[in-house]
Amino acid sequence: MFSRRDFIRDAGLLMGMSATAPAAVRAEAQQSQAGAWTPTPEQSAAWVAQAEALKPTLSGVNEPALRLVRPVADPNVYLRWRMETEAPAEALRARVFNAGESFALDFGGHRAGYLSFLLEGVGHSVDAPARLKLTFGEVPGTVAEMLHPYRGNLSEAWLPEEIITIDFLPQRVRMPRRYAFRYVRVEVIATSPNYAARFSQFTAHGVSSATGRPAALPSTVPENLRRIDAVSLKTLYDCMQTVFEDGVKRDQRLWIGDMRVQALANYATFRNYALARRCLYLLAAYPRQDGMLHANVFEKPAPRASGDVCLDYAALYVAMLADYVRASGDLVTGRELWPVAQRQLELVGRNVNEQGIVVIPEKVWVFIDWQQALEKGASMHGVLLYCYRRGRELAQRLGDARSVAEYGKQIATMTAAAKSTFYDAQRGVFVSGPERQVSWASQAWMVLAGVVAGQEAAMALQRAMRDPSSVPPGTPYLHHTMLEALALCGQRDAARKLMEDYWGAMVNDGADTFWEVFDPKDSRFSPYGDVHINSFCHGWSGTPAYFLRSGVI
């Protein structure tokens, strides 16, 4: 995920919105609902303190570089580059590098963490600093291609490169920031005419808040799915830092929707309930003035609100809290945060009209997916209805009978309205918008929302998947939703096939961790205008491990 403002700008360009849209959107985002429930400042402060008390100590793994490699253009792989091994990493120490010379290393897998190495000078006199440029690649293309000129619409500062000057050699250099990388390219910008640079002991210091060993897969799981599972676990592991980060390369931020699916995978694998609890508190502590949660919070240098509000993400906090309580059994936290969840249903529920249909207000952000062609009316209706169902489930668990009853009524109304408004019974699919668009998103969310079930649900999903004119997902995130929907209506084979076709294709194309976006038809696709800014270890993509352990696949 990234930010609402960029979304709005992109959407504005597509929809011909005026250049003043962002300001209008911000004004809307800041509007207050007088008299509505919001946490008191004391309450927010207590939640932040609670979250900080739960801040995990990261565990580290030090792993040496394995190989000297050379990127080779290869049109047969999705990302267009593969790595050829030149020599074992140990061979590096026998070489020396002068200004303008470079090399690339492969750590054998993705790392989220730090980098250190030993830099020595070899020659008549080590009489000047060394200046180096390092480029960190999650995938071969990042160290193979020129990153400039940069054409993206996210900050260029996310480009994973660094120029450093080392004053005194020999020195054990520890790079100043955390990086996401499997590959590192090192270019010597300058030594001096009197010495060359010698490198050795390249070590990745990976960090994560994931501990313990996930339960083994059932013995019946075949090898191809085991490979998908391993990549999924690594993705989850690397994104579990002091929050569930959306991506470790970028934006390193806690988003509600992204966290929801990461947390599900976490409950089935590393079971770090404290991290989930910390994140639930952090998100709860910084609502908009009216109590609606922001779609994300910033954690560093100190926790604070973001300016982003996103309708589906606000609603999904309810599902996330329900998931947490169900997985952990922690009713205390459930009760404490229950008003927050209820408030989201109340606020998002205000967009339900008299016919029981969600009407997305103008200039309000609904995410669902990065697929720009997507008509989001039906899926947003599905999201909210799903969240009312999850809210009712949680209310039952917490013994809040009044809410059980209230949400029950809303569920009945919205279910009936969905069926009459969005369901094309003749074609057996949900449609959205005046053009009656068929999409994976609409089917998936309507199925999860329980508007149809069993064979009817399965048919809707299958029809969308088979119809070449239906709008497919643009992200692994929506693929996850599709898997959830297929699982819910018992379509285990279809779910497995989807996992094999989609996540399996990434593995076959060399993924060590799952990518933020994967459009099999366009390997250069980026929601941000430049593939070099894409994240290749993205939390919302790492959920196959959840499905493989929850018995649904």
Place this chain on the structure above:
Amino acid sequence: MFSRRDFIRDAGLLMGMSATAPAAVRAEAQQSQAGAWTPTPEQSAAWVAQAEALKPTLSGVNEPALRLVRPVADPNVYLRWRMETEAPAEALRARVFNAGESFALDFGGHRAGYLSFLLEGVGHSVDAPARLKLTFGEVPGTVAEMLHPYRGNLSEAWLPEEIITIDFLPQRVRMPRRYAFRYVRVEVIATSPNYAARFSQFTAHGVSSATGRPAALPSTVPENLRRIDAVSLKTLYDCMQTVFEDGVKRDQRLWIGDMRVQALANYATFRNYALARRCLYLLAAYPRQDGMLHANVFEKPAPRASGDVCLDYAALYVAMLADYVRASGDLVTGRELWPVAQRQLELVGRNVNEQGIVVIPEKVWVFIDWQQALEKGASMHGVLLYCYRRGRELAQRLGDARSVAEYGKQIATMTAAAKSTFYDAQRGVFVSGPERQVSWASQAWMVLAGVVAGQEAAMALQRAMRDPSSVPPGTPYLHHTMLEALALCGQRDAARKLMEDYWGAMVNDGADTFWEVFDPKDSRFSPYGDVHINSFCHGWSGTPAYFLRSGVI
């Protein structure tokens, strides 16, 4: 100073030497003189330990930036740029900067030290790192001009620029290295589309091992010389770190010849005898195998020998030790290092032929000055003879009668030889080489060596200074020697005029600290091929304070 190898390369180009010269030179530099006195490993280790025990704690001064400035090309000033004030530095905080925008700050004077500032993000969402480029200028031109493409023959890593990425804002940023600067240019490479950068609290954290307040100048010293004195003191102050550094921008290294003149200024001002003692031990601890001292030592990351040997610098260790003992009265250190000094005279003295004349061996480095046209025979003879005289002085002080006698003989021989070989009695000047070259260097060193004295000495100096065909100095370092010579023969007015003409011109052209090289006829002159690599706060240039306090001017 820089390094011998570069000197040899330059000289080789000039003299048509083959590309193999450096190797041959290195072989020569490493040759051993079996049976000769050298310190034992235990002795060297003890001297290093002694030096480390004397390592000073640096004192710091925190000073805020004063002004926002804009460089303006100005052909009327030597360095071609002047700074115009845009606003007080406090105005900075009211501005915000987007990618591609920049500003420059003036700290009001030269600083050797660190830099910190507060970086904040202003906008809808501070959702990405900031990437900045900082350029540190000792003089306006460094932040006004493009530093690339770089054409120098010293390491490009000395170019005072840094690219940093700040992950989390707001942040108090402390730049990672020590810099030499009066001006800082900050360029925003990237924020994000959602925020702009705001800067404030720019602070220079200057460091020095100079403490105390130098004695006031005599009340008779006029204002123009007081200004020269102030710049001189600042130069000395900034170059006094954990060693006497040649330059704080570059090479940050302890050189014998450079230190000799810095130490003289130190004894007359800050009187940090411990620093001088530390440096004498450091230099003594790492001789060549035969006992000849290297021209410099490296201090960091750990003390070690350099590969540079330079005939005049080796000899000048004797003068430096004599200066130290005379100034400090520390006979204990004098006695301990006396064998080192004697060994230099012995080794450099081996180049004196049967006629009592120094013959510079091929491919052996003699520095004297950066003036490439200089014929160095006479001046090297003068340096060695001067050092025998200083050796005799020290031997007397230490009660080494045998050496007093021995050096006395050598002084008599070399003085007579100098007069008959290098002195053109008819013209009243010293000449050097087959072309009978007249230079400031030859006169200055022959006068300091006592080959002529009184009126005869004054005439030689004056004639060289007035003769347009004589070779002038290329550095403040040789100008210092010239002042010493003028002072020795009582030419106070001439010395004062030289100081006013040379150092005064730098002050008039805006120098806050004195420059490594200053050729009034060529403001772009660099011994290293690119003026941007020149140092503008150079220890060997900061000695007017010595002359103004020693009663000679």
